[in-house]
Amino acid sequence: MTKLVSRRSVFGVMGASLALPHALRAQTAAFDFDVAIVGAGAAGVTAARALQKLGKSFVILEARDRIGGRTFTDTSLGAPFDAGALYIHWAERNPWRDIADALKVPTIDSSAIRGGSRFFDNGAQSERGGGRGRGGFQEIMKLFDTDEGDVPDVSLVQRVAHLGDGAQSVSGIARMALGDEPENISALDYARLWSGDDLVVPSGYGDLVGLYARGLDIRLSTPVTAIDTSGAGVALDTPGGRLRTRAAILTVPVGVLKAGGVRFTPELPVSTQEGINGLGMGALSKIGLRFDGNRFGLKAPTDVWERLGPRASINFDCWSFDRDIVVAYFGGDHARDVVGRGSKEAVAYVLDEFVKIIGPEARKSFVGAVMHGWSVDPWSMGCYSHALPGHADARAKLKQPVAERLFFAGEATGGEGFGGAMTAGGAALAGQEAAMAAAKV
Ligand SMILES: Cc1cc2nc3c(=O)[nH]c(=O)nc-3n(C[C@H](O)[C@H](O)[C@H](O)COP(=O)(O)OP(=O)(O)OC[C@H]3O[C@@H](n4cnc5c(N)ncnc54)[C@H](O)[C@@H]3O)c2cc1C
Numbered sequence: 001m002t003k004l005v006s007r008r009s010v011f012g013v014m015g016a017s018l019a020l021p022h023a024l025r026a027q028t029a030a031f032d033f034d035v036a037i038v039g040a041g042a043a044g045v046t047a048a049r050a051l052q053k054l055g056k057s058f059v060i061l062e063a064r065d066r067i068g069g070r071t072f073t074d075t076s077l078g079a080p081f082d083a084g085a086l087y088i089h090w091a092e093r094n095p096w097r098d099i100a101d102a103l104k105v106p107t108i109d110s111s112a113i114r115g116g117s118r119f120f121d122n123g124a125q126s127e128r129g130g131g132r133g134r135g136g137f138q139e140i141m142k143l144f145d146t147d148e149g150d151v152p153d154v155s156l157v158q159r160v161a162h163l164g165d166g167a168q169s170v171s172g173i174a175r176m177a178l179g180d181e182p183e184n185i186s187a188l189d190y191a192r193l194w195s196g197d198d199l200v201v202p203s204g205y206g207d208l209v210g211l212y213a214r215g216l217d218i219r220l221s222t223p224v225t226a227i228d229t230s231g232a233g234v235a236l237d238t239p240g241g242r243l244r245t246r247a248a249i250l251t252v253p254v255g256v257l258k259a260g261g262v263r264f265t266p267e268l269p270v271s272t273q274e275g276i277n278g279l280g281m282g283a284l285s286k287i288g289l290r291f292d293g294n295r296f297g298l299k300a301p302t303d304v305w306e307r308l309g310p311r312a313s314i315n316f317d318c319w320s321f322d323r324d325i326v327v328a329y330f331g332g333d334h335a336r337d338v339v340g341r342g343s344k345e346a347v348a349y350v351l352d353e354f355v356k357i358i359g360p361e362a363r364k365s366f367v368g369a370v371m372h373g374w375s376v377d378p379w380s381m382g383c384y385s386h387a388l389p390g391h392a393d394a395r396a397k398l399k400q401p402v403a404e405r406l407f408f409a410g411e412a413t414g415g416e417g418f419g420g421a422m423t424a425g426g427a428a429l430a431g432q433e434a435a436m437a438a439a440k441v
Contacts, residue, residue: 030232030233030244031233031244031245031246032059032243032244032245033057033058033059033243033245033246034051034056034057034058034245034246034247034438034439034441035047035051035056035057035058035245035246035247035248035249035435035438035439035441036058036059036060036061036234036236036243036245036247036248036249037051037058037059037060037061037248037249037251038060038061038224038227038236038248038249038250038251038252038262039060039061039062039063039069039250039251039252039253039410040060040062040064040067040068040069040213040216040218040220041067041068041069041070041071041209041251041410041424041427042068042069042070042071042085042096042209042411042424042425042427042428042431043249043251043409043410043411043414043427043428043430043431043434044060044062044069044249044251044431045060045067045209045212045213045216045431046095046212046427046428046429046431046432046435047249047251047409047431047432047434047435047438048060048213048216048431048435049212049216050431050432050435050436050439051435051438051439052216054435054436054439056435056438056439058217058245059217059218059219059243059245060216060217060218060219061219061222061223061224061236061238061243062218062219062220062221062222063221063222063223063224063252063379064220064221064379065220065221066220067209067210067213067218067220068084068206068209068210068213069084069251069253069379069380070084070085070253070374070380070383070384070411070424071084071085071205071206071208071209071424072084072206072372073203073204073205073206073207073210074206074288074370074372076370077288077290077325077367077368077369077370078290079290079323079324079325080203080204080207080323081204081286081288081320081323081325081327082201082204082205082206083206083286083288083370083372084205084206084372084374084383084424085205085206085423085424086200086205087110087198087199087200087205088100088107088198088199088200088201088205088424088425089194089195089196089198089423089425090194090195090196090197090198090419090420090423090425091107091196091197091198091199092196092197093194093196093425094423094425094428095425095428095429095432096205096208096209096424096425096428097199099208099212099428100201100208103208103211103212105201105203105207105208105211106201106202106203107199107200107201108199108200108202109197109198109199109200110197110198110199110200112200112321113200113301113317113320113321114301114303115299115300115301115302115303116299116302116303117302117303117304117305118298118302118303118304118305119304119305119306119307120304120305120306120307120356120357121306121307122306122307122308122356123306123353123356123357126307137169137172137173139163139169140160140163140167140169140170140173141173143159143160143163144190144191145195151187151188151191152187152188153186153187153188153189153387153389153390153391153392154186154187154188154389154390155182155183155184155185155186155187155389156170156174156182156183156185156187156190157170157182157183158187158389159187160182168310170182171310171311171332172307172313174331174332175284175311175313175330175331175332175334175335176284176313176315176329176330176331178190178282178284178331178386178422179281179282179283179284179331179332179335179382179383179384179386180280180281180282180283180331180332180386181311181332181333183389184280184386184388184389185280185386185387185388185389186386186387186388186389186390186391186392187389188387188392189386189387189391189392189394189395189418189421190386192392192417192418192419192421193418193419193421193422194415194419194420202321205424209424219238219240222238222239222240223238223239223379224236224237224238224252224262225237225238225239225262225263226262226263226264226265227248227250227262227263227264227265227406228264228265229264229265229266229402229403229405229406230265230266232244233245233246233247233405234246234247234248234405234406236248246405246438246441247405247406247407247438247441248405248406248407248438249407249409249431249434249435249438250262250406250407250408250409251408251409251410251427251430251431252379252410253281253379253380253381253382253385253410253411253412254276254279254281254382254385254398254410254412255281255375255380255381255382255385256378256379256380256381257276258276258277258279258281258381259381261378261381264402268402269400269402271397271400272397272398272400272402272408274394274397275394275395275396275397275398275399275400276394276398277391277394278387278388278391278393278394278397279385279386279387279388279391279394279395279398279412280382280385280386280387280388281375281380281381281382281383281384281385281386282331282332282375282382282383282384282385282386283331283332283333283335283336283339283374283375283382283383284329284330284331284335284374284383284384285329285330285331285335285338285339285371285372285373285374285375285383286327286328286329286371286372287327287328287346287347287350287369287370287371287372288325288326288327288328288369288370288372289325289326289327289328289347289350289351289354289366289368289369290324290325290366290367290368290369291324291325291326291362291365291366291367292324292365292366292367293324293365294361294365295318295319295324296358296359296361296362296365298318298319299319300318300319300320300322301317301318301319301320301321301322302318302319303315303316303317303318304316304318304357306353306356306357308334308353311332311333311334312330312334313330313334314328314329314330314350314353315328315329315330316328316329316354316357317329324367326354328350328353328354330350331383335373335375336375338350338373339371339373339375339376340373340375340376343370343371343373346371346373347369347371350369351363351366351369384411384412384421384422384423385411385412385421385422386421386422395412395413395418395421396418398412398413399413399430401437404441405438405441407434407437407438408434409427409430409431409433409434410427410430410431411423411424411426411427411430412430413426413430414426414427414428414429414430415429415430416429
């Protein structure tokens with residue numbers, strides 16, 4: 001917290017330059033910076049570091065009063081937990097692994113936070129996991145694991161329809177892993193995702209991104225409202241004034257673009273807009289619950305899965321890193337509904353569900369909670385992107401530079417043929433790539 005306060009005050013002073021009349025600034029230089037980076041998440045921060053290495057001048061404009069975007073280590077419950085990204089996926093080629101090593105931030109294999117699993121149906125213990133449900137799950141995972149380039153661009157539901165009963169499991173997989181309903185997700189887009197070893201950062205993935213950003217010129221609480229490429233360079237409007245740069249890297253989440261959160265002049269090319277329209281945003285949400293040290297007989301760590309119906313489930317991730325915190329995960333339309341009710345009601349609902357499983361002692365030992373409903377967060381409008389069925393080319397369309405000086409980068413365009421999409425690692429790769437291109441403008 002202290003870090004953010006001091007950072008905000010520093011940037012409050014720096015931000016003053018944005019308020020200068022443009023005519024005054026134009027006397028000193030045609031452009032304020034070589035490159036403006038919009039968004040201080042994984043993509044924006046890595047883009048900045050790449051531009052720094054290339055000797056370019058840049059500034060990061062960030063809407064929130066903190067850095068990290070969808071990587072955020074929340075400490076408000078007295079012990080840290082990652083409210084957004086947790087796993088350094090496919091660590092073999094993920095830039096965050098090397099960054100963590102360079103910064104001497106310890107990482108450990110994700111098996112350290114994977115314990116036993118317990119299954120419940122509406123509060124009643126169930127044998128799912130050992131029985132038919134698990135068979136269906138494994139059938140689907142086998143299909144997905146062996147899926148390669150020849151996958152049709154249809155929904156996940158259509159992709160697994162031939163598996164009969166087993167197909168029922170796709171709903172849970174889609175909601176909890178991809179954050180959305182399987183009808184909304186392109187099987188081809190999903191098949192392109194990379195897999196590999198997963199690591200976790202005990203001190204927090206969000207804090208790692210924050211540490212990597214330390215010392216960068218980041219203007220917090222500075223939302224970009226409009227981008228104009230009709231004149232020379234790029235003009236970016238913020239409540240503090242207008243900034244002109246040679247090029248810009250736009251890392252705002254697809255959800256923000258879809259909601260029209262940034263106005264473009266001239267209008268975006270048809271193909272770019274098709275890219276935005278062809279992507280959806282999942283709704284994976286987390287609620288952190290703090291308890292008083294009572295572990296209710298559950299070993300650290302334990303994964304508790306509660307099925308609430310065919311289209312609703314909660315995963316209670318208990319005592320990861322041996323902390324007195326349970327993180328409740330839920331996704332898809334269920335998450336949209338729950339977080340849409342507001343934090344107080346959502347927390348009460350999730351605690352009630354946990355009490356159904358554990359018993360009344362869970363309520364007695366409950367200390368506090370915090371909700372991260374990414375689908376109602378105005379600066380993300382969703383957890384991460386997926387291509388809609390029939391739109392597996394959407395990421396490639398979005399990635400095309402606009403006017404040869406406006407570059408879209410972020411998880412949505414992450415990693416070669418988009419194997420890195422959805423992840424903080426992919427966002428970093430996209431940020432680095434966009435920086436190389438922007439440096440040439
Ligand atoms: C619940 C959850 C779990 C996840 N789990 C994992 C995981 O385990 N592993 C993994 O790799 N990934 C995971 N992810 C995804 C990962 O967090 C994202 O893919 C990644 O952090 C995206 O980085 P980014 O830079 O593309 O976007 P962001 O981090 O969203 O950064 C974009 C920035 O732009 C800012 N912004 C938005 N609008 C404006 C504007 N108009 N002007 C200025 N700034 C603006 C935002 O505030 C934000 O800071 C998870 C995400 C969620 C939500």
